[in-house]
Amino acid sequence: MDPVKRNLAAMGLPERFMDACLERFDVWRAGSRVSVFGAEGAPSDVVGVKLAKLVTPSPTWTLVTACHRQAAWNVHNWALSHFVPVQYVGSPAGRASRALATQLIAASDQVVVFERRREKRFDHVLQAAKQARKRVSLELYDVAGGSASQLSLA
Incomplete structure (x- = not known):
């Protein structure tokens, strides 16, 4: 210093x-570094509840996010408005890919995945995070109601 x-x-x-x-x-x-997948498609109330649970026990954390156009800008903007540091991975011209997801996971201590029930859109993220021995939290939600359930994997 x-x-x-x-x-x-x-x-x-x-x-x-x-x-x-x-x-x-x-x-x-x-503090821990947290990456978020699937928040752009999840209901805002589900994302908000999960972020509130994340912030309460760990007030010092950094959001690790991609900086391309398909990033979860709602989470990004929320983090900035609450003075949460943001670490960017990739380039603005980049696209969402498995390689970028792997980079995000590598830069993180914890991975939060929001996924619609009965979909397997982020299975590759869950597998890569488990293989890298990262803490994983899977938030499942319904399309219509927005109700969610949590499954944490260590």
């Missing part, structure tokens, strides 16, 4: 303020 502090010193900020900011940054940096 000393090199960061030396570079920030040129801004002329009070040292106590810089120390507090760097301390907070260090806490956020140590």
